Amino acid sequence: MVRDDQPMQRFDSVGCDLVVGTAVRATIICHERWGVMAEVLGHETVGASVDAGVIDSPSGAPRALPEEYPPVGEQVDAVVQEISRYHPPVWIRLTMRAADLHEFSWPCGCCGQLTILSPGGDGVTVDVRSSEGPGCASFAAHRSCLAGRLNPDFKGDRARVNAVGRDQPTPSAIGNESS
Template sequence: MQRFDSVGGDLVVGTTVRATIISHERWGGSARVLGHETVSASVDAGAIDSLSGRPRALPEEYPPVSEQVDAVVQEISRYHPPVWIRLTMRAADLHEFSSPCGCCGQLTILSPGGDGVTVDVRSSEGPGCASFAAHRSCLAGRLNPRLQRRPRPGQHRGPRPTNALRERERTVLTAAATAGRTPKNARDHLHAHPAIAHG
């Protein structure tokens, strides 16, 4: 199965790129991102600063055709083909680009060094990729703590826990909860006394 959504896989929302304006349209302009010329790209008039102070730039305020400009990747549409890159040229976005967090709804900074990341969601059932922005802290608060401590490549993982061990740990955690222990303290107690886990 060929996945069209792998095109431009090294592009990330919030990164600054160089782009060439290739045409002017009433809604904005078409562009080509340097290094990704095979992927269609565009910049909406609302993502171009207007010298006249309008919310959307006038056609005469667009950068000239064939001019290279700095832009920020605002969105990469990979849900349906073809893949499409949406750019912003606003000075404020070039300085710091933000987007609503998919978890809490507040703005998160996706520029390098910011507090946000872009999450891509794909399925083995077929091509197509959905994406959303999220605060790192929002994701950390929702992910299973064990996933955040996965061993690095080459690091010893140790034996996989058996079903009996998992069941025994659940029993210990349940008992600890009734005794007033937090799950974390209960796990620490369990790991410090392996005899409890093995019966």
């Protein structure tokens, strides 16, 4: 195997602390016919957008009308709906629907049923990366679906899937890792 002495450039690490279901504040930077462009506070180097279909419409339309978009320059509450790290540039799609701000759900990549990705929910985001090069594919899963698909001998991995993001369990709750 030929190895280069140069470290691999991984664009997919940009915004790596953002996870689907995370509540964020964003500034609206411009209006488009399909929705708005935004800048996530603290993640200004990552592109972000909100489609009109995930902006509540006071008129009751299925998609917010351009005149219902938040004004340019306004800071809004949003939830990370999707993160694209497969090809550069990293891009975040946000939702501003009130229902999503309260509780954000997304289909489980294992069973297809909705899983709650908001804090306290039953879902996790799984990032798939390779040591061969940059790019990251992600999917949401119920903790139970993901843990249930792991090798039964990997008790520690199963326990970590069920614990990640929650109060960290004691080593005895994870299982005997040395065996």
